Amino acid sequence: MGKDLKGKELGVGLNQRKDGRYQARFTRFNGQRSEKNFVKVTEARSWLNEQRYLDSITATGDMTVDEWYNYWIENFKNGIVKDNTTKNYKQRYEYNIKNEIGLIKLQDIRQLHCQKILNNMFDSGRYSNGTMELTQITLHALFKGAVENDYLQKNPAENLKLKRRDNDNEERRVLTRQEQKIFKEYAKNTLYNNAYCLVLETGLRAGEVGGLKWSDVDFENGVINVQRTILQDAQKGGFYFGTPKTKKSKRKIPLTNEAVSILNNQKMLQCKLRMKSKNWNSYWDGLVFTTVNGNPVGASTFRSMMIRIVKNINFDRQYNAQNGLYEEFQHCYMHSLRHTFATRCIENGVQPKTLQKILGHSTLSTTMDLYVHVTDEQIFSEMNKMNCDI
16 A cells, blocks of 8 residues: 555555655556556546556456547547647547447457458548548557557558559649649639748648748748647637647748748738728737638638639639530649649759758658659650750
């Protein structure tokens, strides 16, 4: 029976250290000893009870996937990894994993169960490659945690096969120079035109654009200081600021002359919006991009406006088409504009290592493999060099 520093009994497995912290410890059914220190005795007792419960249902083989997931997400992900990462894990578990295997005992999960989840997603035709990949990542991370904590001997989500649709375009959407010109023309009179144009000049992520403050813009030295991202979660009360995606994501981006002009235009637009609005939300003052009432702009809002822009392009094309035939303008999103920026940089001779720093990537391979694309016009331009006489 452990005691605190005053001699008061705390219960089996609990004691207070000389530095004032409370220590909880117990021996698992497999003989492994576990212990953890806490500031409050209530936290230590709660952790100890939870560990004993998990250990007991593991020893009898009764722990379900649901029970392990709830413990894993709370103790190994919440507040430890990026909020967006945790959000992705939660969404994929709730929407794609829980109903399939949540009530199955953890010890009974096999690779075929995990593979079936991915196969069903593919067969339904409702999910993109990206969503299926996130589900695969979630499955692997979930059961990797169980292996690392000795609840499973091997990861049942190892070596899963992901089916891909033959008509899926594996490359990310990149606008050609002509498409970029058309998109900007149609976006010109929309509320978020300046945001779209800024991404095409800087390669900012959607969350970085939404989280950009005027204090981050150094007009004198001609740079943007990327400091944060805007996130949205109803359970956390709506919008809130988060740290950038990786350590490399905190960066300085030099401003082109066009980018400076875009930001000046946005400053004037924001002043007009503030004057017109009767319900301006001053809580978010300082943000570069806001709604008509001064609220933050989330990725979904940027996306919705872009969908509308593309629909307008195709409506006009269809109206002006001869014989009812027209070339459809494929949908694009904020990340498409980031990809387009990266591709334009390489086309214009920007060094890959420099582009890596501008985009905020941890590795050069990420920059080159995912964000730089060879357009048809670039292929023809390069091949024309073969026409030169030797």
